[in-house]
Amino acid sequence: MEDKEILEIYRKEGKQEFAFNLLVQKYSERIYWHIRKLTCSHEDSNDILQSSLVKVWEHLPDFREEAKLYTWIYRIATNETLTFLKKKRLNAMLSLSNYDNTLANKLQSDPSFNGDKLQMALHKAILHLPDKQRAVFNLRYFQEMKYEEISEILDTSVGALKASYHHAYNKVKTELKEQFGD
Amino acid sequence: MIQDKEKDNILERGNLKENPFGVPSGYFSSMQDEVMAKISAIPVVPPQQYEADEAPHAGFMTYFKPAFAMAAMFGIIFGLGYGAMKITGTYTDDGSVQGTLVSANASDELSEDEVISILDITIEDLFASQENSDTIEVMEQTMSNEDIEQYLIDSRVTTTSIALLE
Known part of the structure; x- marks a missing residue:
């Protein structure tokens, strides 16, 4: 079902929860994987996803269709995730530890990781990028989103996003080349 | 040539874009139920009834507010500058230069x-x-x-x- 149709249902009296359920069914899985690639933890991703969806519910009455509904939902989820990571990094810094290492350890010891060595190396290399750049890389590389859509999600200019992605892509590629050769 | 180069690119190889992560079985349906339970506890706010093309009408002030603000800013800057020159005595109404306000007027007024x-x-x-x-x-x-x-x-x-x- 198209987003516009879901929104039309949502605007009918007494149909809000039904329409929201349609949205959750449509987007929760995609949003989950976006969050999961940033946090490297199922539990953290679940918490962030649920709080993001609750925020979507709370703010949906104010949604004015100036942006696409799905980029708006992605935006809420991405902001929640980046805020979560920022807090975690601050806590790690206060306890004199490195949150990058924590993320790498989570990825390494994740029992649900079914990839091969190259995939593991790729996801470890992505962890070496700054959080926002990781979000840009994941949205472009894995989800193959358009720069215009990523621009709406991250509130960053298309030019800056292109530069950021290009830089991240080369960085990850160089790291993989060092490990696996050409 | 470009395609060969693409194939050689390690980031464009085979399964790298596939999702290697997994979730507990039945996770998504149970998560959706949890979310719906959470939101049903939050009171329903009636949605706004405007469409995107029915955005609130931009009135006179919407267009002229920046111009008024800029005019006011220039007015304040001019006023401050004029006041400062008056006080330091570097400007008089007839264009001549006098001493300070205190020295210029004290003998007249006191x-x-x-x-x-x-x-x-x-x-x-x-x-x-x-x-x-x-x-x-x-x-x-x-x-x-x-x-x-x-x-x-x-x-x-x-x-x-x-x-x-x-």
């Missing part, structure tokens, strides 16, 4: 008595010492013009200073 009252001193204070008043009286009585001239010569007072005193 009488000698007022100055003394501001300074909180009296004529008596100036001549409070009986000795001083006696000396002045004696000098007035005993000094001739020749004595005064001799005194000034002895004190090495120049003729210019004397002229200025007159």
